[in-house]
Amino acid sequence: MADKDRVFIFDTTMRDGEQSPGASMSLEEKIQIARVFDELGVDIIEAGFPIASPGDFEAVTAISKVLKKSIPCGLARHSKKDIDRCFEALKHASRFRIHTFISTSPLHMKHKLNKTPEQVYESIKEHVSYARNLTDDVEWSCEDGTRTDMDYMCKTVELAIKSGAKTINIPDTVGYTVPSEFTKIINTLLNKVPNIDQAILSTHCHNDLGLAVANSLAGIQAGARQIECTINGIGERAGNAALEEVVMAIRTRNDLMPFETGINTTLLSKASKLVSNVTGFPVQYNKAIVGKNAFAHESGIHQDGMLKNRNTYEIMTPESVGVKQTSLVMGKHSGRHAFKDKLISLGYADLTDDVIENAFGKFKVLADKKKHIYDEDIIALVDDSLVLDNKANTIVLKSLKVFAGTGEPQKAEMKLDVSGEIKSASETGDGPVDAIFKCIKNLYPHDVNLQLYQVHAVTEGTDAQATVSVRIEENGKTTVGQAADTDTLVASANAYISALNKMILKRGKTAPMEQENQKVRGI
Known part of the structure; x- marks a missing residue:
């Protein structure tokens, strides 16, 4: 696979994804996720924001120690304290990445940073160079890139590469852009930044307009070779580009996007379920790729x-x-x-x-x-x-007497018509229903598992008719019997007998798949 056809997958589930309100993850959960992502084939795992809290620092440190293939990464603002903290958390890994960023849009520079474009420019030179002295794998992001003046962006990207950045990330921080515009941004950088061939261009798209995946793919088609994304698309506000969607789009439409990722797609469902369980964020039923209904069909x-x-x-x-x-x-x-x-x-x-x-x-x-x-x-x-x-049932209840109360064992006396022969039995049990079911088993010997016994009152009052449901299982086959009577115990007997009659009819009716499985097992 040629380098130009390789798309790197940068996962930020444990950093940007965890910034979703309520999505905090414990250290143990992050380590569990990191192991699965490593197995999944994620190229770079952004494990956290080490300066943010002692817990984040501890998590990034622990993850940097357990990864076998994926490159651990930490996020840092343009601050030497941030970058030092990142290095301290990541230094245990044989390879690691420091990802540092600063806003470049007029809106952010004025109202968020209170800095002039010149001050931001100087900060890039200072802090990217500082990070480069700690590792040869530095990524730089121009926050709010899609609302940044293009001439200024080209200028800052050129400086970041000159200062040592090997990856240049263009974030659509507020999910503002559309595919045609994002394509133009990537094309402009490739055409106007003299040293752009010395770095990999990356996308980081948010989903505020529902376009995160589309914008990411547009960036790849224009020449970017890294996608920043999260499992299930979790992230701040409306979330990030969904890892499973971008990967499967590239794989499914390889005719239009002739690129490859290192992702083992057969583990996508596993990763999705793990992240959903850890965060408590359910995956919507119609979610692409990993939703419950993604491969479900009801229409005739x-x-x-x-x-x-x-x-x-x-x-x-x-x-x-x-x-x-x-x-x-x-x-x-x-x-x-x-x-x-x-x-x-x-x-x-x-x-x-x-x-x-x-x-x-x-x-x-x-x-x-x-x-x-x-x-x-x-x-x-x-x-x-x-x-x-088949109106002729094998078993028919002819009579039932039940003795219940305190001081004496619960007892049932029963007569059944079994294939035309009247049989009688008397049994005791742990309660009247148990005694009834023992009588049935005595008169018609069988070996089934009772999976369900349920009683519902059809109407209100002490004279209410009771409906009893019984489900039994035998060799992988299940049957359900129901019966109604004002006497709950009579209804219980008839419901069990109904399920048993159905099981007798069902014996010998084996599905082709089950027959094949039996052959494989040597049955």
Whole structure:
């Protein structure tokens, strides 16, 4: 890979990202993130602002010691104290970068710094040279660069390079620019700064107008070769350019952006989840690349296309960013094709058309009522349809007596019709429901896991009808049974028997994927 085609990824999640209100990270969390970023292939990790606090200094120091491939970096204002503090925190690393900055826009120089352009110019010479005496890897940023006069920017960039800066960063500090303007800025620097070939140009774009990624990519296409970004796009105000978005844009549209990064994209989802968990900032569902819905499809038209050829509606694979698989979300917009595919994945490989049609009709009714349709909902619908299609249940409750109260063990006496044969049993248990379930297991021996037992009162009052839900699992298959009765214990028995009848029907119905897994395991 030629150097001119290499784009360096500079991550500032633990510096600029942590400046998001409420996003503070502990030392242990920063070290954990740093290790993942190192594995991810981030070129430069801006670990913090060492002068800001003892905690920041400690974090930058610790991170500089644990990184194996990534270059640790610290931020410093144009102040010798800042730069010295940066050096003290980073000196433990075999390679490190000092990143120093000063504002160059008329607005910032006048109202923030209270300095003249001449004073800022002299400060650049003094402080970049000072940093260069401590390391040969110095980055200089002209804060509020996109609102800086271009002639003045060219002058300051030339001086910064002459003073020892190897990387020149052009920050869109307030997210003000647009791609065409940012392209012009980079082109102007490349054409007008005599010694620009001695440094790498970098972008640092904020997202106030939602253009951080677009502006960063425009800068790369114009000739910049470093992108400063954060995982999940976190950062001050509206955030920074999202690392996962710029990296996948370059990879996916390599025809238009023939560049390479060193990022192992299969770890992007892992990094995103880690940063989200540490900061407590949830990733929006429709967030590009790492959002929950980034590879989810509910529209029937889209699902049908995906089942025929995934390229119809996905421009990258979920596996390429560390997501296990595409998700065909079942909802009111889903079609029969996707519904049938879902049934096969759930283990219903050989259902009749009548059963599928009956279950699909119920599914559509349920989808209009429920926002989220879970696999268990679909299983219950299909199992109910199977029971209707095969009206002769294996097990039928004939009678039940329960003895409960204080002083005596809880006891149940039960009669069941099992495949046409009447059987009786009596069992004690830890409560009446346990005794009932033991009777059923005695009369029809089986080995299932009880995953759910839930009671709901349908109406108010002591005479309310109770609805009982039971979910059982056997060899990876689950069934759900429901029953209602004014006697909660009768409802409990019938709900368990319903789930068991459905499991009996379901035995032998194995999904192709499960069959393949069994072959691999030698089953």
